[in-house]
Each structure stands twice: as structure tokens, then as C-alpha cells.
Amino acid sequence: MHDLLRLHAAEEARDRHTPAEREAALRRAVAHYTGTACAGARVLAPHDPPPPPGGDEPGHPPFPLPDAAAAMDWFDAEHTNLLAAQQAAGGHGWDAEVCRLARALDPYHRRRGHLADAAAAWQRAVAAAGRLGDPALRAQAHQMLGDAHAQLGGTADALRHLAQALELAELTGDTAGQGEIHHSLGGAWERHGDDRLALEHARRALAVFQALGDTYRQARALNAVGWLRTRLGDHTAARADCTAALALLLQHPADHRQLGESSTLDSLGHIAHRLGEYDTALGHYRRALAICRAQGHSHLEADVLHRIAETHLASRRPAEARTAWEQARALYTAQHRTADAGRVRELLAGLGGPPS
Structure with a gap:
């Protein structure tokens, strides 16, 4: 909306409607955004805890989101409005909606790498949950x-919360x-x-x-155990953990497992790289990359591209490494991951050749 049109609409609302009418209209708008976002979250992350129940306004059903692609398109188009809806809810004391929107936005924020927005949304939810006095909501927030x-790298704050x-x-x-x-x-x-x-x-x-x-969360935890074991140098045990994690994930429908699957394939690629099995590593990474792109998970996509570049370089394919690092840097920059972008920029400079 153009700024002048927005100003005119606000003036008309003030002149033509009572404060109670304006608040009721805002509540309907927030309810519509909250209901649709909750439906989208269930599509994007069916294994996550659902957003807490709320009193959706009758007669204002959520926008239909039949699949993950439709959900991602809607979140992309409405992201700014969704953040504004959560802020408006907080400003009016609608604390349940603040918590529901934080939960509903989280799968989207993780896929797109909107880490600062995620932190801001959950900071508002912590305050709202505290006012509600619900210990379960407080724990989740x-x-x-x-x-x-x-x-975001703020580990001291992370450990405190x-x-x-x-x-x-x-x-x-x-x-x-x-x-x-x-x-x-x-x-x-x-x-x-x-x-x-x-x-x-x-x-x-x-x-x-x-x-x-809970086999889905077992798989996710097994992948985490394997990832940490390979970081500690125990690559054989790590591979067994991550292979078992992948087998558990494959018991679930494809549209329910793919985010866990891409993360586990990324771990298996890293383990193979550490064992010097570069072709095997690239095979795992490429499968992970295809899932990330199909699911719109650009945050993990950037990390997978970075590791693909490392494997190409270890295989003495610097041109392929440059291509992957340039793609990773573009994603890191778009996601405001400045430290990661800077690290990749230095790696690209170390390759020599034309500046990128």
C-alpha cells in the first residue's frame, strides 16, 4: 500500500468508526493471520508441537494452504504483515495470539534463515507467556x-533461556x-x-x-549424536548413528520426513568427507541439496553448498568449489549471516582467479 493511501485509510477509519469497531476489525484481521499461519505451520512441520489452541474469529476461515509450496508462498508474501500482526496482538494484550504466532512462524523462519525475526518473535512470546502464567507456554517460549x-551466536543468552x-x-x-x-x-x-x-x-x-x-524425534536425536561424534573424531560410530537415523526417517511419509532427511544426509556427507570418501560425500550432499531446494529450506541449503565446495576442493576441483561457494555466499548474505558470508569470501579469495 502506498504511504499516502495508508494514511488516508487510517484517517477514514478514525473518522468513520468508533474505537470499539476499529479494535474488532483489527482482532478479525489478527485472527485471520493467526489461523492461516497455524495451518501453514502444520503443513510445513507436521511433527512439531502444534501452536497452542486459540479462539479463532467465527466466519473468518484461514486462507487455504494445500501443500508446503503454497504455505511457503503465503508466508513469503505475508511475512511483514505477520510480524506486524504479532506486534499488534502484543500491543492490545492478546497474549495467546502472540504465542500462537511465534509458534506458527517458526517453521518458516527456520527454512528461510530469518533468525533475527525468529528471536524477536519468541522474545515477544516469552513476555506474553509470562503474563498468561502458563508454565508449558513459558517453557516452550x-x-x-x-x-x-x-x-545467532548468542550462546550465553541461549543457555540461560x-x-x-x-x-x-x-x-x-x-x-x-x-x-x-x-x-x-x-x-x-x-x-x-x-x-x-x-x-x-x-x-x-x-x-x-x-x-x-517417537521414531521421528529418535531419528533427529540420532542424527545429532552422530554429528557430534564425527566432530569428536569418531567417524565410524557417527556413520552408524546417522545411517540408523535415516532408516527411521524412511519409515515416515516423504512429505513428513524431508527436513529431517536433508539434515541427516548432510551429516552423512560430512562423515564421508572426513573419511576421505569424497564421491560418496557429494552423493549425500546432492540429495540433501535437492530436498532443501524442493522444500524452500534456504538456511540449510547454504550450509550444504558450503560443504559441497569443501569436498570439491579436497577432490582438486577448484572451479566447482568456486561455483558452490559463490552460491553459498549469496544465500548467507541474503540471510544476514555476515560471519558465514565473510568466511566464504576469504575462502573464495584463497582460490585465486577472478574476484567474485
């Missing part, structure tokens, strides 16, 4: 904010939630530089999901 901080989340999950007896938090703690401690403590948390998450019989 602290966990997801901690996860977002970890991915995750410790609060674990305390709340233990207080309420939420076993599955504790498994999720241990999984997040594994990622946070890895980024903090302590792979051994990260592996301990990954194993605790795996034990929880095995006890619950």
Missing part, C-alpha cells in the same frame, strides 16, 4: 528463544518437552564450543524419545 539465540525452559518442563512433568530442550541444549553447547557436553545432552534427548517411542 524460553526454549525456542534460546534456540534462536544459539543460532534453555536452563529456564528445562526447569519449567521438569516442574510440569513434560517429558517430551524435556527431550526437546536437551536437543536444543546440544546445539547450544556445540556452538558454545563444548562438543562433549553437547553430546551428553543429545544422548539425553535420544533416551527420552526412545522411551516415548
